[in-house]
Amino acid sequence: MTATPEIATGPAPKRAPEPEVDPEPRGKSERTTVFIFVTVPLIAVAAAVPFAWGWGLTWVDIAIGAVFYLVSGLGITVGFHRCFTHGSFRPNRGLRIALAVAGSLAIEGGVVSWVADHRRHHKYADVEGDPHSPWRFGDDWRSVAKGLAWxxxxYLFLTKERTSAKRFAPDLLRDRDIALVDRMFLPLVAFSLLAPAAIGGLVTMSWWGALTAFFWASLVRVGLLYxxxxxxxxxxxxxxxxxFEVRDRSRNVWWLAIPSFGESWHNLHHADPTCARHGVLKGQIDxxxxxxxxxxxxxWATKVRWPNKERLxxxxxxx
Known part of the structure; x- marks a missing residue:
């Protein structure tokens, strides 16, 4: 008679954690693509002032650029950051999809990779493992200057590491709606760049109107938001x-509050990452x-994590 095998008792073995970076590094072509995407808008921003003094800037361009800046910028701050990264509130399905689309229009990467990078940043803020700490090279002024540039x-195009989405954003990978928006990133990039030109051309009924809208409301707008x-x-x-007390070097910078839609009240954010409001003190516009x-x-949003007075x-x- 065959003996009945013994059943193992005790706690199940723990699964090995997912690696924090993908085993396959970012290739040269991908880093080159990122370099082009971040450099061309920067050149446009550098050319903006003399271009404006000469010719080509109209109220149509400003209006289109302002709308796209508002939508894409809030898509990043409210959507990618406070909602998807930190769970500061729970949106309904329609709002969740809209925020993912709006944030993608900022052309800062797909929602899954953006969230994975930012969650990794919070885990290792200003220590080894942080993908974009300005203190990466040291504390003396030369190192800090180099770190600021990094x-x-x-870091966007020099680092070969790709933060593991399986490790840092498994919830978004499981979300079919968000995963679909993430896969649609390139078409959304095309829309973000070409829609302002189409609108400008239709409003002015001219190719010149399309060209100036593309310059100001696409390139300059993206570069400024970058x-x-x-x-x-x-x-x-x-x-x-x-x-507020933090374990890193996050600080509040008041003069960035309005263009960043409140993100520059960064010290409180690192002190209480899931809080839906970052500007919690008197006069801090958020x-x-x-x-x-x-x-x-x-x-449209429930379970909003507003500031707790005792915690603050x-x-x-x-x-």
């Missing part, structure tokens, strides 16, 4: 005020938080 721009987003990575981890409040009133008081830095 955090602001360089710089604002990168400044949160670089400047807001280097200078500014520390109002446009993104106001937008979330509107979504809540409309019933416990983290407050004494004056």
């Amino acid at each position: 955090a602001h721009y360089g 710089h604002v987003t990168w400044s949160v990575n670089s400047i807001c981890h280097t200078i500014g005020e520390e109002n 446009i993104s938080a106001r937008v979330i409040a509107v979504f809540e009133k409309l019933g 008081a416990a983290k407050r830095v004494s004056a």
Whole structure:
């Protein structure tokens, strides 16, 4: 008679954690593509002032650019950042898809990779493992200058590592709607760049109107939003005020608050990452938080994690 095999008892063995970077590094072609996407808008921004003084800028261009900046910028701050990365509120299905699409129009990467990078940043903020810390090379002024360039721009196309989405964003990979939007990133990039030109051409009924709208509302708008987003990575981890205790070097930079829609109140964000409002002190304008409040009133967002007074008081830095 065959003996009955013994059944193992005790806790099941733990699964090995997913690696934090994909085993396949980013190829040269991908890094070159990123370089082109971030460099061309920067050249457009550099040319913007003399171009405006000469000819080509109209109120149509400004209006189109402002709308696309607002939609794509809030898609990043309210959608990619506060909603998808940190779960600061729970959107309904329609709003969730709309925020993923809007954030993709900023051309800062697909929603899954963006969220994975940012979650990794929070895990290792300003220490080894942070993908874009300005303190990567040291504390002396030369190292900080080099680190600022790295955090602001360089890491995008110089690093070969690709943050593992399986490790840092498995919830988004399981979300069919978000995964679909992520796969549609390239068509959304094309729309973000070409739609302003089409609108400008139709409004002015001219090819010249299409060209100027493409320059201002596409290239300059994308380049400006890039710089604002990168400044949160670089400047807001280097200078500014520390109002709340944190384990990293995140700081508040007031003059970036409006163009970043409240993201530059970065010190509080690192002190309380899931909080839906970053500007919690008197006079700290946080446009993104106001937008979330509107979504809540409309019933499109629930379980909003608004600031807790006791929690904030416990983290407050004494004056």
